[in-house]
Amino acid sequence: MAAVRADTADVVVVGLGPGGEEAAGRLAEAGLDVVAVDEGLVGGECPYYGCIPSKIMVRSADLLAEGRRITGHAGTAMVHPDWRPVARTVREATADWDDKIAVDRLVGRGVRFLRGTGRLTAREEVTVADADGNETVVHARQAVVLAVGSEPAVPPIPGLARTPYWTSRDAIRVDEAPRSLLVLGGGSIGLELGQAFCRFGTAVTVVEGTQRLLPREEPEAHELLLKVLTEDGIEVHTSARVESVDYQEGTGFTLYGERGDRLVAARLLVATGRRSDLAKLGALAIEVDDEAPALPVDERLRVVPPASGRPGIWALGDVTGKGAYTHMSMYQADVVVRGILGEGGPPAAYHAVPRVTFTEPEIGAVGLTEREARERGLVVRTGLADLAASARGLTQQIGNDGFVKLVADMLSGVLVGGTAAGPYGGEVLGALSVAVHARVPLSVLRGQIWAYPTFHRAIGDALGQIG
Known part of the structure; x- marks a missing residue:
């Protein structure tokens, strides 16, 4: 017969991807009694199935492409692909999909860890079911943090x-x-x-x-x-x-x-794509539509603000619908931790969210696309520069052309979006992210000196087209 036990904590964190783990650890280090719950691997999608192992695969494939470019540029080469070292490196990086190191790291920060499926059963209450069907009902005195992430979305195609x-x-x-x-x-x-x-x-x-x-x-x-x-x-x-x-x-x-x-x-x-399962989370217990695509949050990542001594409900990561990125969950974790500890600070802002597709060429983008900016009614001007013209010789050696595209709001005189597509597009994106995030005036950006020959100097060429 399955057992049921009761527990109490200051904070209950449901979901231990990068953001959930960071929030639980910081809150525990601040002196709060934290119970953290996850049915999967501590660390979430990124270290085991996402960012890290996929980039091992991508980088290995890029090495093959680079080897094939040797002939005609630097000598001759014969390239023979072999997946076995890739698979071995992925297994090593993920510890063969074992999270013992991550669990030890979490517990070492003072967090109490429960392995199981966490479900809201009341505003102050999370019920955790383990693999054997035993349940632990945890009552939160101060806060519940929902960081359940997302799962691969599978379309209902017949067959x-x-x-x-x-x-x-x-x-x-x-x-x-x-x-x-x-x-x-x-x-x-x-x-x-x-x-x-x-x-x-x-x-x-x-x-x-x-x-x-x-x-x-x-x-x-x-x-x-x-x-x-x-x-x-x-x-x-x-x-x-x-x-x-x-x-x-x-x-x-x-x-x-x-x-x-x-x-x-x-x-x-x-x-x-990916989706968050709000029904599995028990969203109806906090009067949220469990068929919605994401939890509704305010600028402090609160789903339900604390009131009259009752704990507040916070959310972070994929489940907020603000972008399924590791860097987004870590950014939001900071906002949530400050909110629970009453430290104030700036609210969450999403005008300069960076994103990178690690194909070759890489596609790095930040902020609004041209279409999104026009749909918001902004007075838009764009600049488009070709990498081959901005960094002659570099693209031929690496093997791909590319571009930098800038989107400017002419009323405010700042960039609201940008794309760096080409070799090292994700790295070139850094300059654009700073410009969009800090709302650097176009007049200041136009006066910047761009090193030659580099890919990022295409930003200066694109600025020249905006006028």
Whole structure:
């Protein structure tokens, strides 16, 4: 018979991705009694299935591409891809998907850890069910922090649920590159993993339902990636609606499109976004629609502000709908910790959220796209500079062209968005992020001296087009 026990803590943190772990640790170090709950691996998606292992795969694939460029630039070379060292490095980086080190680190900061599924059963109460069905009902005296993250979203395509499709989690754990791969979704995850597998010899086909790859980003990013990925040998289908999916042992996966097209591959990676399960979290217990895409939060990340001695409910990370990025959860964790400790400080601001797609070329972006800025009614002017013209010789050696695009609000005289696409686009993005975040006047940016020959000097060329 399952057991039920009661517990009490100052703060209960549900979800221990990077932001949840940071919030729990800091609150415990501040002297609060903190109970932290997670059914999965402490550390969340990033160290085990996301940022870190995927970048090992991406960097390994980039090494192959660089080796293939030696001939004609620096001598001759024969490149033979081998997935085994990649898989070995991923296993080492994730400790073979074991979180003992992370749990010890968390407990070492003074946090009490419960392994299990945490669910709100009242405003002050989180019920934790472990793998054996035993329950611990934890009453929060001061605060509940919801940091449950998100799961891969799987579209309701007829036949898909009956197949052994991959999500990004499955793709990260493979011991060998598949012979062929269908990637459903042309966003960051699908493109990063698709290009990596392609460079290890996998025949890759990307299927995107909208008109563009990376539909959230500037159309110029789509055009650049479409050119480069096609040159890599990836088959790309946009505006492609999948009607049904079939799987046969030996044959593999077959995708049937609405236009009568039929695509076949040994494996299928579903990379169509992520979602937070508010029903599983028990959102109705705090009078939040459990079918909503995210928890509603104010500028202090409060879902329910504390009142009359009752604990407040805070949220951070993917579940807030402000961006499924590790850096977002860490940023929000700081706001939440300051709020619970009563330290004040600036509220959360989202006008300069950076994001990077680690394809080659990298697509780094911050703030608003041109379309988003115009939809908000801003008086917009843009500047677009070609990397090949701004840094002659560098792009030829690295292998890809690129661009810098700036979006300016002419009434306020500041940049509201920018994209750095090309070699080291994520690093070039740093200068744009500072400019957008600090609302640096265009007049100041135009007076800056940009080093030559560097990729970031294309920012100066793009500023010159804004006028």
